[in-house]
Structure formats: C-alpha cells, structure tokens
Amino acid sequence: MQKDMIKVSVLYPNGGGKTFDMDYYCDQHVPMVLDTLGDAVKGATVEKGLQGGEPGSAATYQAIGNLYFETVDAFEAAFSPNASKIMGDLPNFTNIEPIIQVGQVAIDMT
Numbered sequence: 001m002q003k004d005m006i007k008v009s010v011l012y013p014n015g016g017g018k019t020f021d022m023d024y025y026c027d028q029h030v031p032m033v034l035d036t037l038g039d040a041v042k043g044a045t046v047e048k049g050l051q052g053g054e055p056g057s058a059a060t061y062q063a064i065g066n067l068y069f070e071t072v073d074a075f076e077a078a079f080s081p082n083a084s085k086i087m088g089d090l091p092n093f094t095n096i097e098p099i100i101q102v103g104q105v106a107i108d109m110t
Contacts, residue, residue, distance in 0.1 A: 003105060003106070003107065003108060004104060004105065005042060005043075005068050005069065005070065005104075005105045005108075006068065006069045006070065006071055006072055006074070006075055006102060006103070006104060006105070007066055007067070007068055007102075007103050007104075007105050008066070008067045008068075008069065008075055008079075008100065008101070008102050009064055009065070009066050009100070009101045009102075009103065010064065010065040010066075010067075010098045010099075010100055011061050011063075011064050011098060011099040011100075011101070012061055012062045012063045012064070012094060012096045012098050012099075013060065013061055013062070013096060013099065014049060014058055014059050014060060014061055014062045017095075018062065018094075018095060018096045019094060019095050019096075020062040020063055020093065020094045020096060021092075021093040021094065022048055022063060024092060024093040025046065025063060025065070025093045025094075026046055028089075028092070028093075029089055029092070029093055030044060030046060030065065032086075032089065033067070033086055036082045036085060036086060037067070037078040037079065037082065038078065040069055040070075040074045040075065040077065040078035041067055041068065041069065041078070042068045042069060042070060043067075043068040044065070044066060044067050044068065045065075045066045046063065046064070046065050046066075047061075047063060047064040047065075047066075048062075048063055049061045049062050049063060049064070062094075062096065068105070072102060075102065
C-alpha cells in the first residue's frame with residue numbers, strides 16, 4: 001500500500017450479547033462491498049480479534065474491516081450513493097453498531 005492512501009476502518013466492538021458471523025462477513029459482505037464500490041477501492045483487509053493487550057483477555061474488537069482509497073473524495077464518491085445497500089447488509093452478520101474511522105496512511109512497511 002502506498003503512503004498517503006486513505007484507510008477506512010470499520011471496527012466491530014466486542015462485548016456481552018454482541019454477535020458477529022465472520023464467515024458471512026468474509027464470504028458475502030466484503031465481496032459485495034468491493035463489487036459495489038468498484039475501482040475506487042485500492043485494497044482491503046479483514047482482521048479477526050483474538051485477544052486484548054493482556055494475555056488471555058478478550059479482544060477489544062470482534063473484527064476490523066479496512067478499505068483503502070486514493071483520497072477521501074474517492075471514498076465519499078463511491079460510498080455515499082451506496083451507503084444504504086452496504087449498511088443494510090449489517091443485520092445479516094452482526095448486531096453490533098460499527099465504529100468507522102477515516103485516516104491517512106502515514107507509513108506502510110508491508
């Protein structure tokens with residue numbers, strides 16, 4: 001991933017009574033999002049929470065999805081007209097209200 005890309009992170013907090021279907025997310029939701037947003041998306045990753053900072057503690061987030069775009073404008077132009085379709089799929093895999101953060105990639109050593 002090149003420096004100065006925009007990373008849109010969708011974080012799904014862990015907690016009592018919260019559910020998340022990782023198989024549906026990876027096999028259905030993310031491919032639908034990528035197809036819907038098209039060439040505006042320059043890359044994507046999905047993280048599954050394993051544990052928190054303390055050994056044996058619960059993960060802070062059940063999952064984190066990351067999408068990469070060249071600019072904030074590119075993200076907004078792709079997402080805005082498709083927001084209801086994308087957000088409307090959430091009940092199919094989770095009862096968690098996601099936290100969304102848009103950031104600029106300052107360094108990437110992958």
